[in-house]
Amino acid sequence: MKSQAxxxxxxxxxxxxxxxxxxxxxxxxxxxxxxxxxxxxQVGGVWVALAGARLDRCVEVGQSVTFDRAAALLLKHGAA
Incomplete structure (x- = not known):
């Protein structure tokens, strides 16, 4: 089941x-x-931000110990 926010x-x-x-x-x-x-x-205790429309072609743009920071890193990369 997929959930959204x-x-x-x-x-x-x-x-x-x-x-x-x-x-x-x-x-x-x-x-x-x-x-x-x-x-x-989420990989262990780390959240990995992956930029790209397709998961199999994404590029890692950062890591964080919090989901919010990983999201910020991803969105910052997208705005650049």
Whole structure:
């Protein structure tokens, strides 16, 4: 079962969708959707930010011990 939440930032609203165990897809929310920013994956006690629309072609852009910081890293990379 997939669950969803909205992550609000200064650059807009982003939808977080749980894909499986420790994998989350991050995509733009709302009518002005910019598409997928990427994924956040939990690996042990670390959250890994992966930029890209397809999981098999994502590039790691950072790691954090908190989900919020990993999301910020991913969204910052997408805004650059």
């Amino acid at each position: 909205v992550y609000r930032t200064d650059s807009g609203d982003w939808q977080i969708e749980k894909q499986s165990g420790g994998l989350y897809r991050v995509m733009s929310a709302g009518a002005d959707a910019k598409g997928s920013a990427g994924y956040i994956e």
